[in-house]
Amino acid sequence: MRFHLIDRIEAWEPMRHIAARKATSVYEDYWQDSPGGPVAPFGLVLEALCQAGAWLVLLSTEHRKRAALLNIGEVTVLRDAVPGDVLRMSAQVRSIGTRTAVVDGRVDVDGEPILTANGIMCGLIDADRLDDPADTARMAGVLLGRGPLD
Structure with a gap:
């Protein structure tokens, strides 16, 4: 089973930051x-937070690179997510190279953090090895609010 845990990308700045949400x-x-x-x-x-970071890499590289999780330095869970919560993911690039990226992030509900993660290390791989580029572009359009999924 494949989980899509991002409903909308609300803002992003190439190779720097992404804000996304998931309504439960x-x-x-x-x-x-x-x-x-x-x-x-x-x-x-x-x-969900890692998927937001992966979308930041995909968007920043015009869908050429995908982030594959390698390691997480530290995770703190502050409270559980419950039905009806709108999860707001925010991820910031700490460092990025040609083969790896490290991001920090958090998940908020109603402006309060429920999870923080530091040192999320990802390998950067060719995106077309994992997904059809046309499918990725279509999904990016949906998440960015540019049109319906075909």
């Missing part, structure tokens, strides 16, 4: 039961 719904199939009600596994919230 009780009808999604990843919720886990907890004593306080359903919660998203923290790994999926972290994945």
